[in-house]
């Protein structure tokens with residue numbers, strides 16, 4: 451099969467012939483229909499995350515058709531999605547508590563195992579999600595990481611229907627999350643850098659959109675931050691009502707500046723982080739996405755253009771999400 455292969459981090463992807471993968475007994479073989487490009491792929495290829503497997507086929511937002519390893523629940527020809535969480539050990543203290551997103555020995559698709567920048571991929575049968583027919587291949591792919599994790603952030607922030615919710619930063623995840631919030635009749639307040647992002651937020655139904663230094667005009671019930679910046683977390687915290695929650699959707703923060711406990715955290719306000727995702731998050735979000743006909747903006751690349759897709763993401767030169775179609 452044809453695949454985009456990372457021989458070693460910091461070396462450009464190469465399009466090569468690779469053996470078609472063989473599914474293990476608990477896995478399925480997928481013919482890849484589309485694979486979304488995520489910023490994490492860029493961190494892996496650029497060596498900003500430590501290498502876990504070399505050579506590696508990246509890609510963790512896979513839409514594929516089951517060609518082998520079918521089961522009664524997943525018959526041949528089923529169209530499924532695969533996300534970043536590719537498996538768990540099921541036995542660590544976190545798995546036993548039902549906190550699978552915090553598993554001590556997780557499998558990450560396109561990082562600890564090969565992913566979807568290829569004509570074929572394998573995935574654990576218990577970590578694939580049959581896709582509703584309302585979501586086509588191209589538009590389903592970007593939902594599988596940015597969408598699911600954005601949705602989890604809303605859960606971690608404890609959003610209830612009708613809440614006033616702040617989104618701090620307006621990238622791939624936030625622009626999918628706002629659609630879910632609008633379907634829950636939430637008022638959405640967006641603080642983000644760049645006039646074009648603010649215009650996009652307003653066109654997607656934001657009640658208010660301001661720059662990263664503007665304070666939302668109301669006290670927020672809930673907030674989610676998407677930037678790797680502790681200053682943004684404090685800006686979000688200072689916009690919350692008593693009992694409000696800010697969820698941080700970032701793997702890494704530069705630092706958290708000193709802040710005034712009496713004024714900002716007292717009153718049972720909370721700061722929470724968002725780590726990975728659970729299978730329930732994936733299933734629930736994909737159903738909501740189908741119900742509200744969520745259609746992210748996408749730009750298509752061929753497998754041969756995988757390198758160009760990553761460069762475009764790095765340079766912020768694409769409209770919407772990049773999707774590789776082999």
Ligand SMILES: [Zn+2]
Nearest residue numbers: 542545553554
């Ligand atoms: Zn575990």
Ligand SMILES: [Zn+2]
Nearest residue numbers: 488490595596
């Ligand atoms: Zn991702």
